[in-house]
């Protein structure tokens with residue numbers, strides 16, 4: 001399938017830093033691409049270039065095979081920061097204001113319903129909770145019935161329940177066939193929502209593919225987790241990694257490792273065996289923990 005959006009060797013240089021360093025990217029129609037990377041990797045700059053808001057120093061972006069033009073903004077949806085909201089306007093008035101900026105307009109009532117904003121329509125946006133505000137910003141991103149929606153860390157700072165509610169909305173957007181580009185620091189969010197994942201570091205994409213493909217490519221082992229007190233005073237000839245609340249043992253032969261633990265007398269009642277995760281992959285590739 002031809003790409004709806006493609007970036008060809010884009011570079012963005014600022015006086016002191018090269019934020020994006022020769023990045024190429026294809027986005028197929030209807031997919032959700034999760035863009036992950038440590039702080040300062042260049043995710044936001046990349047997304048701003050793809051949104052047409054920032055001009056790259058070199059390289060090009062094409063939408064449906066053509067260079068970005070003045071009509072592009074009519075066809076994309078951008079989840080802006082809360083600072084873009086108009087002060088002294090209610091939720092409803094903000095929606096009407098942003099709707100008036102576009103020729104193509106979604107039905108506002110449907111957006112209100114879809115983003116669960118019914119109960120706050122007459123409220124000043126500054127009085128909204130974090131989750132309510134993000135839902136309003138999402139509704140605004142959808143106000144022109146975009147073909148692609150850009151979500152730059154949309155759930156940072158939300159509590160787990162609000163984050164899950166937001167994920168449901170993104171699933172709904174995907175089900176309607178809208179292409180989504182998402183940046184996030186939350187592994188679970190990337191895993192659940194993304195069809196494809198791109199990991200960025202130092203302005204470049206260093207890995208790209210489905211989560212399964214990336215994990216299969218980089219790992220052929222599992223992780224055994226034991227509570228910290230299970231290892232107190234015991235000696236084990238296996239490499240242990242001490243985490244905050246447990247000890248991890250990486251094993252490419254779980255049966256053998258279990259045998260070693262048993263014969264060394266380790267209490268295994270609270271043992272957990274887990275497959276490798278995106279968090280492990282991220283750490284291996286970038287040396288950084290995924291964090292908000």
Ligand SMILES: Nc1ncnc2c1ncn2[C@@H]1O[C@H](COP(=O)(O)OP(=O)(O)OP(=O)(O)O)[C@@H](O)[C@H]1O
Pocket residue numbers: 014015017018019037038039040041042043044045046
């Ligand atoms: N307008 C700007 N002027 C100068 N430097 C900038 C500008 N915007 C971004 N940078 C720098 O470019 C680099 C990449 O920043 P960017 O915000 O794209 O990273 P990010 O991956 O989105 O980071 P985070 O996860 O912390 O949001 C950083 O070193 C940042 O300081």
